Amino acid sequence: MEMNTATNLMKRATNAPVEERIEGHWRVYPMEGALELHYIDQSGNPSRRWIIVRELKVGPGKTLLGGIDMADDGYRGFRGDRIERIIDAETGRVIDRNIVDWLIKRAEQQAKERRKLAAKAARDQQARNAA
Numbered sequence: 001m002e003m004n005t006a007t008n009l010m011k012r013a014t015n016a017p018v019e020e021r022i023e024g025h026w027r028v029y030p031m032e033g034a035l036e037l038h039y040i041d042q043s044g045n046p047s048r049r050w051i052i053v054r055e056l057k058v059g060p061g062k063t064l065l066g067g068i069d070m071a072d073d074g075y076r077g078f079r080g081d082r083i084e085r086i087i088d089a090e091t092g093r094v095i096d097r098n099i100v101d102w103l104i105k106r107a108e109q110q111a112k113e114r115r116k117l118a119a120k121a122a123r124d125q126q127a128r129n130a131a
Contacts, residue, residue: 020111026059029107030114034089035067040082050089051076056107063100 021028037049051067054075063080080100087094095102 023057024059026057029056029058029104029111030054031056031065031067031103031107031110033106036087036089037065037078037083038085039078040084042082046084049076049078051078056103058104063103065103 019030031053033053035051035053037051039047039049041047050070051065052070053065053067055066057064057066057077065078065080065083066075067078068074069076080103083099085094085096086099086102
């Protein structure tokens with residue numbers, strides 16, 4: 001699969017989560033992006049996966065990256081500790097160290113950007129209503 005295919009499919013899904021939430025002991029961050037994962041499955045088999053990211057779940061002792069696996073167009077969850085390498089389809093950046101930390105930082109950065117956009121939209125709406 002070409003990386004261009006993944007970036008063409010990054011349009012916002014209508015059923016994708018849009019707000020951070022708590023599910024039991026898990027903090028769930030909505031997340032966006034197209035990533036190539038070098039992943040080791042539970043049997044120890046390596047694979048390369050191209051995914052359209054939808055969320056990151058951070059819980060007690062585990063981090064799960066959820067998204068659409070382009071190989072079969074199905075939703076899949078990937079354990080953060082089994083991801084050996086990430087290539088960001090948008091930037092070409094390669095992450096091969098501190099992968100879970102990078103995922104959390106990216107999810108928090110995207111959350112901050114969403115809050116900033118929501119605040120701007122609210123201010124713009126107030127300005128239109130006042131006019």
